[in-house]
Amino acid sequence: MQIKRESLLQGAILGSPICRRFLLILGVSTVIASLCNLLFPPESFFHVSTFSITLMGKYLCYALLALSVDVIWGYCGILSLGHGAFFSLGGYAMGMYLMRQIGERGVYGHPTLPDFMVFLDWDALPWYWMGMDNFGFAMLMALVVPGILAFVFGWLAFRSRVTGVYLSIITQALTYALMLAFFRNEMGFGGNNGMTDFKDILGFDLQSDTTRVVLFATTAFMLGLAYICSHYIMSSRFGKLIVCVRDAETRTRFMGYKTERFKVWLFVYSALLAAIAGALFVPQVGIINPGEFHPLNSIEVVVWVAVGGRGTLYGAIIGAILVNFAKTRFTAIMPEGWLFGLGALFVVVTVFFPEGIAGYMKKIRAKFKKKSDVDDNQNSTDNKLKLAQERT
Numbered sequence: 001m002q003i004k005r006e007s008l009l010q011g012a013i014l015g016s017p018i019c020r021r022f023l024l025i026l027g028v029s030t031v032i033a034s035l036c037n038l039l040f041p042p043e044s045f046f047h048v049s050t051f052s053i054t055l056m057g058k059y060l061c062y063a064l065l066a067l068s069v070d071v072i073w074g075y076c077g078i079l080s081l082g083h084g085a086f087f088s089l090g091g092y093a094m095g096m097y098l099m100r101q102i103g104e105r106g107v108y109g110h111p112t113l114p115d116f117m118v119f120l121d122w123d124a125l126p127w128y129w130m131g132m133d134n135f136g137f138a139m140l141m142a143l144v145v146p147g148i149l150a151f152v153f154g155w156l157a158f159r160s161r162v163t164g165v166y167l168s169i170i171t172q173a174l175t176y177a178l179m180l181a182f183f184r185n186e187m188g189f190g191g192n193n194g195m196t197d198f199k200d201i202l203g204f205d206l207q208s209d210t211t212r213v214v215l216f217a218t219t220a221f222m223l224g225l226a227y228i229c230s231h232y233i234m235s236s237r238f239g240k241l242i243v244c245v246r247d248a249e250t251r252t253r254f255m256g257y258k259t260e261r262f263k264v265w266l267f268v269y270s271a272l273l274a275a276i277a278g279a280l281f282v283p284q285v286g287i288i289n290p291g292e293f294h295p296l297n298s299i300e301v302v303v304w305v306a307v308g309g310r311g312t313l314y315g316a317i318i319g320a321i322l323v324n325f326a327k328t329r330f331t332a333i334m335p336e337g338w339l340f341g342l343g344a345l346f347v348v349v350t351v352f353f354p355e356g357i358a359g360y361m362k363k364i365r366a367k368f369k370k371k372s373d374v375d376d377n378q379n380s381t382d383n384k385l386k387l388a389q390e391r392t
Contacts, residue, residue: 016231016235018314019227019228019231022227022314022317023224023227023228026220026223026224027220027224029220030216030217030220033048033052033053033056033216034053034213034216034217036048037049037050037052037053037209037212037213038209038210038213050209050212053209053212053213053216054212054216054284054285055328056216057212057215057216057219057280057284058281058284058285058324059320059321059324059325060216060219060220060223060280060321061219061277061278061280061281061284062277062281062301062304062320062321062324063223063316063317063320063321064219064222064223064226064273064274064276064277064280065083065087065273065274065277065278065301065320066301066304066305066308066316066317066319066320067223067226067227067230067273067313067316067317068083068086068226068270068271068272068273068274068277069083069270069274069301069302069304069305069316070305070308070310070311070312070313070315070316071230071233071234071266071269071270071273071313072266072267072270073302073305073310074305074310074311074312074313074316075234075239075242075243075246075266075311076242076243076245076246076262076263076266077245077246077247078163078167078263078267079165079167079168079302080167080168080171080267080270080298081168081169081171081172081175081295081298081299081302082170082171082172082173082174082175082295082298083171083270083271083274083298083301084175084274084292084293084294084295084297084298084301085146085149085174085175085178085293085298086146086149086150086271086272086274086275086278087274087275087277087278087281087292087297088175088178088182088278088288088290088292088293089142089145089146089149089178089275089278090142090143090146090274090275090276090277090278090279091278091279091281091282091288091292092182092189092195092278092288093132093138093139093141093142093145093275093279094138094139094142094278094279094280094282094283094288095194095195095198095282095288096129096132096138096189096195097132097133097134097135097138097139097201098195098198098199098201098206098282098283099114099195099198100112100114100129100132100133101133101198101199101200101201102114102115102197102198102199105199106118106197107197112125113125114190114195115197116190116191116193116195117188120185122188126188128188129188135201135202139279142275142276142278142279143272143275143276145275146271146272146274146275147268147271147272147275149271150267150268150270150271150272151264151267151268153171153174153267154263154264154267154268155260155264157170158259158260158263158264158267159260161260163249171298172295172298172299175293175294175295175298176293176294176295178293179290179291179293179294179295182290182293183290189290190289191290192289192290193289194287194288194289194290194291195287195288195289196286196287196288196289198282198283198286201215201283206283206286212284215280215283215284216284218280219280219284222276222280223317226273226276227313227314227317230273230313231313233269234313238262241257241262242262242266244257245257245259245262245263278292300342301320303319303323303342303345303346304316304319304320304323304324305319305320305356306319306346306349306350306356307319307322307323307345307346307349307356307357308320308322308356308357308358309355309356309357309358309359309360310356312356312358312359314358315356315357315358315359318357318358319356319357322357323342323345327342
């Protein structure tokens with residue numbers, strides 16, 4: 001049984017040329033960018049600045065978030081407009097750990113209380129901050145809290161057979177409610193300003209070039225691992241059933257499958273991916289505040305997936321990186337017009353490229369393959385005719 005599982009895993013990953021290409025491109029790009037930052041001096045043409053490394057790490061975090069949405073939307077047909085909530089919860093868990101590492105180096109010099117708690121005249125740490133000075137416990141909470149929230153929400157929603165636009169509205173309401181709650185100073189998460197002024201992680205200075213490169217490489221590794229796991233899941237029997245649920249849930253239910261269970265566990269898995277992305281995002285960006293819960297952020301993630309091509313995994317990653325790269329460039333040129341450009345991009349992709357960039361690339365490959373097959377058949381026919389003429 002163990003041998004069979006290993007062969008299935010190797011077949012799902014090594015047998016897929018797209019998966020191999022993606023992992024190769026991700027690995028090579030990460031190594032080259034990291035070495036160009038650490039080995040070449042700033043005045044060198046080959047030097048990659050620390051700012052660029054941080055920016056690429058941010059893009060990869062967004063790519064992981066887009067992958068989590070593609071898993072649940074592209075393969076199961078569940079349009080979630082609330083994955084920004086799981087992303088933010090993972091980020092807040094990391095932020096709590098980083099705030100506990102500041103200690104007496106804060107503005108008010110308190111050994112245990114973060115600066116915002118001292119400013120608000122808090123006497124002691126709340127109970128839910130206990131243990132967050134331990135990296136392992138904090139990362140466990142970064143997964144447990146979003147996972148439990150996703151499980152409870154998914155179980156209640158899917159058991160009640162809430163689907164379509166109604167489910168999307170509920171997920172959006174969830175993240176909006178969390179945003180309003182985290183804006184309150186009484187919650188103990190920094191209120192409107194959130195958490196910032198982080199100093200170090202695991203004893204390493206966050207402003208160090210080496211630390212930035214390690215965070216970037218860790219993000220790339222986690223993205224690759226998430227891609228492998230997602231590709232394996234979708235290539236397995238579970239993934240085939242998920243697609244059946246998406247295409248014909250009623251028929252799948254009549255065949256004896258409890259479809260709500262499949263949807264719940266996939267929803268939890270996608271929420272964990274989003275939480276990991278949030279936890280990796282915070283130390284690289286240096287801040288986490290309630291604005292990350294904003295429903296517009298979750299809608300923007302859906303645009304990334306639609307642009308890249310939902311139901312392809314790699315398409316969601318491409319869409320996230322390209323759209324955010326364009327956002328970085330165009331917000332510097334026309335900051336007020338970017339949202340209009342993003343909306344226009346979504347409309348154009350929906351109308352003219354409904355399958356996104358990945359679907360368009362797939363059509364081009366199929367067209368060239370068909371042309372190549374026709375040319376091969378024509379050459380084979382010509383060779384046979386030539387051989388027949390020579391014999392006669």
